[in-house]
Amino acid sequence: MNTIASAAFINGNLIDLQPINFNHMHLYDKWGNDQEVRHLRHYEFPRSTDEVKERYLNSIKATDKYSFEVVHKKDGVPIGTCNLHEINWVSRTAEIGFFIGERKYWGMGLGTEIASLITSYAFQELNLRKLKAVIYSPNIASQKVFTKLDFHLEATLKGEEYIDGDYIDIHFYVKYRNASEK
Template sequence: MQSSRLLLRAVESSDLNSTYLSWLNDPRVNQFLETRFFPQSMGTLQSYWQAHHDNSEVPWFAICLSADGRHIGNIKLGPIHWLHRRADISLFIGDHGCWGNGFASEAIALLRDWAFQELDLQKLNAGVYEGNIGSRRAFEKCGFELEGTLREEVVNHGNRLDIWCLGLPRSRWSPSR
């Protein structure tokens, strides 16, 4: 999948490098990721890739800049629930220099359109930690709406936080968003 600024491609073994590892261990990047609970190593990164890179139920993509191919983050669709034709979207932008440039919403839009057009999914969901305003705005920019709040659902730095549940049914989708 490609736009003028981004390319989404499968995460490759060559992506498993010190830069990617540094993102997973960076408190500014991982503050809203489940990986923050355990120190990440090259071994854990490679094990995760081995277990997930060929899983068609959870397509996992590197977010790369079209201009130079630089890997700046990841986006994942899934798990895909084929019976109900729905899936979750999650992502992170690891490269701090790429924050605030609209890359997250652009990646979401690419994956959203692919999920609706190519996979014929009927509903997409996203769970966003309370306080992760950038992520929430990126999803809302792509047509997702707040559907509910899971109260005190997760722990972050010793505090209970809500999860904002956002969703986009295909019937409300516009590929031009």
């Protein structure tokens, strides 16, 4: 496994958020194609390492998406990625995306810390007003993460998407920086 030498962009307790590392595209590809991970993220089609790299290269030029590599501090290894996407600089809104591709690191509180760090970054550093997490109904862990961070369920689309044999609901969890900014 690759070890990480560069300084953190955002320092956490158990994990750090660092810029996307183009030497780790094979890991991002492996994580994205993992069957359990991709069902929770609604990725039905296989992606090659080259395709993953191309997506990140395209997103470098975008001003509505910023991605990070998630690094486990103690072990010094990359374990996933997270991002802010669909950033609207006029409405000051964005959507959070995150996943831990190394499944042995699930259930340790790391997902909650990732979402907490990216939420603080969005509100405090980028001065955004409202954040959204779009979560498929079977994804209990993700719903727990955002509920713990005081996001609330603002809307549900019933039977909206077909995933692996079932039509599932999509939940929209949101958080406003200040209640007065709603």
